[in-house]
Amino acid sequence: MKKILFTLVLYLTFVNLHAIEFKGKFYQGNLILGKVTKGYFVKVDNKKLKLTRDGYFVFGLSKDRTNDVIVEISNNKETIKLIKKVFKKKYNIQKIDGLAKKHVTPPKEVYDRIKNDNKLIAKARSIESNLDFFTKKFIYPVENSIITGVYGSQRILNGIPKSPHYGLDFAGAEGTNVVAMQDGVVTLSEPNLYYTGGTIIFDHGHGISTLYMHMKEIYVKKNQKIKKGDVVGTLGKSGRATGPHLDIRLNIFNLKLDPASILGN
Ligand SMILES: [Zn+2]
Numbered sequence: 001m002k003k004i005l006f007t008l009v010l011y012l013t014f015v016n017l018h019a020i021e022f023k024g025k026f027y028q029g030n031l032i033l034g035k036v037t038k039g040y041f042v043k044v045d046n047k048k049l050k051l052t053r054d055g056y057f058v059f060g061l062s063k064d065r066t067n068d069v070i071v072e073i074s075n076n077k078e079t080i081k082l083i084k085k086v087f088k089k090k091y092n093i094q095k096i097d098g099l100a101k102k103h104v105t106p107p108k109e110v111y112d113r114i115k116n117d118n119k120l121i122a123k124a125r126s127i128e129s130n131l132d133f134f135t136k137k138f139i140y141p142v143e144n145s146i147i148t149g150v151y152g153s154q155r156i157l158n159g160i161p162k163s164p165h166y167g168l169d170f171a172g173a174e175g176t177n178v179v180a181m182q183d184g185v186v187t188l189s190e191p192n193l194y195y196t197g198g199t200i201i202f203d204h205g206h207g208i209s210t211l212y213m214h215m216k217e218i219y220v221k222k223n224q225k226i227k228k229g230d231v232v233g234t235l236g237k238s239g240r241a242t243g244p245h246l247d248i249r250l251n252i253f254n255l256k257l258d259p260a261s262i263l264g265n
Pocket residue numbers: 149165167168169247
């Protein structure tokens with residue numbers, strides 16, 4: 001009996017350790033990178049995921065997700081099902097009252113502009129390329145800066161709950177160089193969007209994109225290939241920004257993820 005049990009444990013350990021591995025913790029808002037052995041395919045929440053040549057796959061956990069993640073890997077011999085718990089993240093809520101109405105709700109005459117900006121951003125984020133850059137380590141976009149805003153925090157302005165802040169804010173001196181966090185292709189380069197000002201979106205593959213906003217200057221063009229560490233522009237306060245800072249976003253398609261999850265936090 002002992003021997004059977006030992007063999008069983010060994011077998012399970014072998015299967016789990018060798019057929020699939022995850023990089024990234026299962027916290028709300030996190031990007032999860034996984035890898036499977038050749039020959040397996042992967043389903044997450046019953047949806048088949050695209051694999052890179054090396055067997056990497058990627059998915060994200062929404063900001064408020066509480067239900068378990070069902071991961072299934074199969075080859076022509078077996079199917080292994082894993083159930084992963086999602087850990088909660090604590091988000092802060094900030095209430096500000098007594099603000100002038102125009103600072104809480106945008107004026108009517110800019111509605112069309114905002115709608116058009118959102119369309120451009122959504123289009124860039126919907127790109128599904130075969131690039132596999134997302135499997136490599138990401139780097140910080142600015143040196144000598146302080147993080148002044150985090151993912152998931154929510155502001156309630158004059159009693160109206162605004163949408164949560166999905167970015168990671170780096171405050172720094174205006175004109176500071178901003179670099180690409182990862183190899184990628186520029187899918188949007190706009191000097192002046194209403195909310196986000198100078199905006200860049202990079203595609204890193206399989207629906208993973210990063211976005212930079214409030215840029216002062218932008219040095220890259222749409223469709224340009226860039227390398228991790230390349231200077232892509234400078235930090236600014238364009239768009240609706242209260243002061244000079246870089247706000248970065250991380251998405252898998254339209255799902256907004258926590259940028260800190262790719263920076264080792
Ligand atoms: Zn921000």
